[in-house]
Amino acid sequence: MEALDSALMAARAQFAITISFHIVLAAFTIGLANFLLVLEALWLKSRREIYLDVYRYWLKVFALNVAVGTASGLILEYQFGLNWSRLAVQAGDILGPLMFYEVLAAFFLEAGFLGIMLFGLKKVGPRLHFFATGAVAMGSLISAFWILSASSWMHTPAGYSMTADGRFLAEDWWAIIFNPSFPYRLTHMILAALLGSATLVAGASAWQLLKTSHNPRARLQLSMALWTVVVLTPVQILVGDLHGEHTLKVQPQKVAAIEGSWTRPPPGAGEPLRLFGWPDMSERRNHWEVAIPRIGSLYLRHDLSGTIAALDEFAPGDIPPVPPVFFAFRLMVGLGLMMFAQGIVSLVLRCRKRLYIARGWLWSCVLMAPAGFVAMISGWTVTEVGRQPFTVYGLLRTADSVSRVSREQVMASTWVILLFYGLVFGIGLWVLMRVLREPPRRGEPGPQPSLPDETGQT
Secondary structure, eight states: OHHHHHHHHHHHHHHHHHHHHHHHHHHHHHHHHHHHHHHHHHHHHHOOHHHHHHHHHHHHHHHHHHHHHHHHHHHHHHHHHHHOHHHHHHHHHHHHHHHHHHHHHIIIIIIHHHHHHHHOHHHHOHHHHHHHHHHHHHHHHHHHHHHHHHHHHHHSOOSEEEOTTSOEEESOHHHHHTOTTHHHHHHHHHHHHHHHHHHHHHHHHHHHHHHOTTOHHHHHHHHHHHHHHHHHHHHHHHHHHHHHHHHHHHOHHHHHHHHTOOSOOOTTSOOOEEEEEEEETTTTEEEEEEEETTHHHHHHTSSSSOOOOOGGGSOGGGOOOHHHHHHHHHHHHHHHHHHHHHHHHHHHHHHTTOTTTOHHHHHHHHHTTTHHHHHHHHHHHHHHHTTTTEEETTTEEGGGTSOSOOHHHHHHHHHHHHHHHHHHHHHHHHHHHHHHTSOOOTTOSSOOOOOOOTTSOO
16 A cells, blocks of 8 residues: 555656646647737738737747647656556546547647648738638637546536446536536636736746837737736636635535635634645644634635635545645735736836836836746646545545556656656757847748738739
8 A cells, every 4th residue: 555655646746747847838829829819810900010020929939839848748648648547447438538639629720730820921821821820729729628628527527427347438428528617617727828928928028128128029019918917817816716616616625725724613703814824734733824814704705704614524535635735826826916916017007108118117027927827837736636635526536546557667757757858848948038038020030921912912
């Protein structure tokens, strides 16, 4: 049993490493693809060269991101087959088709039209090229649709039956795909991808404006990114609240771990907002807790006296690891509030016509560049670690999902993966920093359009 636990923790650690790298690249693909779609639409509508220059600039970053993301995706599939074969056996009849549809979307739409995006503007004409950009953007969203459907089904399984040996069989594909948590998680993830991309674009643009404050293309990038933050951050807060309400219904242990609530408060006392604490799993309490009375009830129950199920009301073997869930949630919320403040400050500076020249503000945007993606990884930690000790919530435990591999095998493959990631991501990051250190310029190198002449021919 000890050997199994050791191999299980090693496999979980390897999965956390591989997914953490890949999820950022996948999210950046979604955000950049839709950013490029908007830029090309604005260029087609206005014929202003500035939009095409910025499009060609970020198209290079998009191509780099897709290349590195493909490599990380292959590693993710490898470790899944190596470490989680028992999950594949038990739930493969449901998860297999969902993953297959994701691969179809990724390769037939994203990969199929990427070549036209990169090299076909002069060959196929602006409108057909715009269709290709739209197909890639749609492919990234469809990929997210199927991945989130599969992941959400593992959180809120529906539409299935089980065999005598514990295998899941599909009975209602509509219920499987649109399982109860799927709408919340899909919306939350898409918004996180767009916001993460926006803060990164804003940070890169701010860095460029610190060196060349009058570059109109860097100003355009910064403006568009900050408008995205302004519009989507309040929406994300609302969606997060709805997602939290639903999680409280279907996974109350997770919410109790998020709140660090070990015992239910007395009737009428309400749930406190625990700003800080150090959850102790062995003593089942928080050390150095700093809390505001009743405020937790306000966002959990939307009143000042409601309570939630506490951790001592569940079987000890069904409680997730509390410290990582507790701290990751606070990091996610803290960064989300900082992004909300970033949007508000940008509106004030925009009104004062200092958005592009206030150096302290630009430095803050540079520092906030990774905030969206760090918040997204923190949210993923809350969601997935908070589901433990189950892979299929309430039905299949993680200990029963891991392959029969030794800890030594898993650790050896983990070191190989880290070496591969260090090489691929190191080169990718070096190239990315070389691209982003200079702002887009007039006549940015890239695919050149073949515009129609007065007769309408190209």
